[in-house]
Amino acid sequence: MMFSKMIATACRRVALTASLVAGVALAAPAVQAQGVRLMVDGTGTEVAVPSNPQRIVALHDTSLTVALLELGIVPVGSHGRTRGDADPYIRSGALVTGYDFANSNIEFVGNLPADIEQIAATKPDLILTTSWQTANVEHLRDIAPTYVFDIGTTDDFDIYAKIAEVTGATDRLEKLENRYQHQLQTLNDLTETSEINVSVIQGHDGELLIWNTYGSLGKVLRDAGFTFPKVVNDIEGNGRVGFSGESYPEFDGDFIFVTYRPSRGESPETARAALEEVLPNWCDVLHACRNNQVIYLPREIASSATYDSLFALTEIVGSHVVGRSFTPFEKSE
Numbered sequence: 001m002m003f004s005k006m007i008a009t010a011c012r013r014v015a016l017t018a019s020l021v022a023g024v025a026l027a028a029p030a031v032q033a034q035g036v037r038l039m040v041d042g043t044g045t046e047v048a049v050p051s052n053p054q055r056i057v058a059l060h061d062t063s064l065t066v067a068l069l070e071l072g073i074v075p076v077g078s079h080g081r082t083r084g085d086a087d088p089y090i091r092s093g094a095l096v097t098g099y100d101f102a103n104s105n106i107e108f109v110g111n112l113p114a115d116i117e118q119i120a121a122t123k124p125d126l127i128l129t130t131s132w133q134t135a136n137v138e139h140l141r142d143i144a145p146t147y148v149f150d151i152g153t154t155d156d157f158d159i160y161a162k163i164a165e166v167t168g169a170t171d172r173l174e175k176l177e178n179r180y181q182h183q184l185q186t187l188n189d190l191t192e193t194s195e196i197n198v199s200v201i202q203g204h205d206g207e208l209l210i211w212n213t214y215g216s217l218g219k220v221l222r223d224a225g226f227t228f229p230k231v232v233n234d235i236e237g238n239g240r241v242g243f244s245g246e247s248y249p250e251f252d253g254d255f256i257f258v259t260y261r262p263s264r265g266e267s268p269e270t271a272r273a274a275l276e277e278v279l280p281n282w283c284d285v286l287h288a289c290r291n292n293q294v295i296y297l298p299r300e301i302a303s304s305a306t307y308d309s310l311f312a313l314t315e316i317v318g319s320h321v322v323g324r325s326f327t328p329f330e331k332s333e
Contacts, residue, residue, distance in 0.1 A: 035050075035051040036048040036049060036050055036051060036145075037049050037050075037051055039147065039165075039166060041146075041147045041148045041149070042130075042131060042148045042149050042150030042154065043131075043137070043148045043150070045148070047145050047146065047147050048145050049126060049145055049147060049166055050125050050126055050145065051168065052168060053125050053126040053167060053168075054125055055076045055122065055123055055124045055125045055126070056068065056073065056075040056076065056124060056125070056126045056127070056128060056167065057075055057076060057077040057078070057109060057119050057122055057124040057126075057127045057128070057144075058075045058077070058078050058079065058128045058129075059078075059079040059109070059114050059119075059127065059128065059129035059130065059133045059135065059140075060079055060128075060129070060130045060132060060133060060149075060151070061078060061079050061080050061081065061090045061091045061092070061093065062091050062092050062303070062304055062305065063130055063132075063149070063151050063156070063159060063305060064078075064079075064128050064129075064130065064149070064159075064163065065078040065079070065090055065093065065106075066090070066092050066093055066096055066097055066304060066305070066306050067159075067160050067163050067305060067306060068128075068163065068167065069093070069097040069099050070096075070097055070176070070306045070307060070308055071163070071164055071167065071169040071172050071173065072169065072172055073167055073169060074099070074104065074105070074106065075106055076105075076106070076107060076122045076123070076124060077106065077107040077108075077109040077118070077119060077122040077124065078090060078101075078106050078107070078108065078109065079109060079110065079111060079114050079133065080101060080108050080109075080110075080111065081111060082111065088101050088108040089101060089102075089263070090106070091263065091300065092300040092301075092303075092304040092306070092309075095262075095263075095298070095300045095301065095304075096300065096301065096304050096306050096308050096309055097306070097308065107121075107122050109122065110135075112133065112134050113133065113134040113135040113136070114129075114133060114135040115135075116135060116136070116139050116140070116143070119135075119140065119143060120143045124143065124144045125144055125145070126144055126145055126146075126147070126166075126167075127140050127143065127144050127145070127146040127147070128146075128147050128149070128163065128166070129146060129147070129148050129149070130148065130149045130150070130151045131148065131149070131150045131151055131152050132151055132152070147166055149162065149163075151238070152237075152238065152239075153237065153238065154238075155213075155238070156215065156216075156219070156238075156305035157219065157305060159305070160173070160305055160306075161173060176307040177307070179307070179311065180307055180310050180311065180314070183310075183311060183314040183315070184220075184223055184224055184314060186318075187224050187314060187317070187318045187322070188224060188225065190318070190322045190323070191318075191321055191322050191323075193224045193225040193226045193321075194225050194226070194227060195227070196226050196227065196253075196254050196255065196321060197226070197227045197228075197229070197252075197253030197254045197255075197329050198221050198226045198227070198228060198253050198254065198255050198256070198257065199228065199229060199232060199251040199252070199253050199255075199256050199257070199288075200214040200217055200218055200221070200256075200257045200258075200259070200302075201251050201256060201257075201258060201275070202214075202258065202259060202271075202274070203271065203273075203274030203275040203276075203277060203278045204274060205277075206277050206278055207242040207243065207244070207278060208242065208243040208244070208245065208247060208248065208251070208275075208278050208279075209240045209241070209242055209243075210231075210232060210235065210240065210241050210242075210243060210251065211235065211238070211239075211240050211241075212232060212233070212235040212236065212237070212238075213238075214257075214259075214302065214303070215302055215303030215304065215305065215309075216301070216302060216303065216304055216305060216306070216309040216310050216313055217257060217259070217297065217301075217302035217303070217313050219310065220310055220313045220314050220317055221257075221317065224314070224317065227253075229250055229251055229252075229253065231247070231250045231251065232251070244278075245278045245279025245282065246279070248278075248279055248282055248285045248286060249285060249286070251286075252285075252286045252287050252288060252329060253287070253288055253329050254287075254288065254293060254326060254328060254329045255288055255293050255294075255295060255320065255321065255326075256286065256288040256289065256293065256294045256295070257294075257295050257296075257297060257302070258271045258272075258275065258294055258295070258296050258297075259271065259296070259297050259298070259299040259302045259303070260296060260297075260298065260299060261298070261299045261300065262298050262300065263300060266299075268296035271296060287327070287329045287330075288329065291326070291327040293326055293327070295316075295320055297313075297316065301313065
């Protein structure tokens, strides 16, 4: 019996190796037909990146795929999520870029781990992946040049800039950044952001989840010069920190932003219920909530690392604070 299992395992390995070799053979001409640039990825590995990649597979939807789409690059394959009916989708894709698997030629290549054989079948000339993706990197490198992004320690928009560099889309990035900076300047011209205290909070499984900078929403708030509580500024890195309900007063301010996920059927009511689970009657504790100064936003926009989200959020934030009469928060409350 054990001998039979060993033979079966060996056969599966041979089949996988044959599949990978076939994928490499199909993809190799595309890579060889153009020049390459040597670039060091997030693992410290030197990668021979095609100078003008044409068939990219992206193995993180929100961190990689939506950025590529915004830069005008449609990947041949992408990581994605699945709904309860096993229908795959690109998180934030349709809402932020208009693209999803259902209305494009982007192939769904799995979630965690991504499917090696499906990736090979797309005949990529470049694979972009992250430290979060569990597909074996060496197997990916057998298929095509593979650039790994360390999303655990690198800022979202630093990753975005590197995506543009790796794919040769820096001209497009410059235009997007220029537009964003002009929007920030308009916001700053209209209000004294440094005098407004803000927080972004999220309830989850009985905990208050806080990030130093909450995705695109946090970037807009920080880039515009709003003031955050010390407890938020003291959080290091990109990771989230959980707090108990007793900590609510530490996150109070003039405005509090709360997110929810429409893609999961959530609504502002869902978000309020999650915060209630952390601390019953939480709204009575916070100045911003007592004075109707809590702002609820879809998480796909608030967390998506795209300039489209930055543009939308800059306008949304401005519409809530510019020219509005609100009850200022006093730290002594």
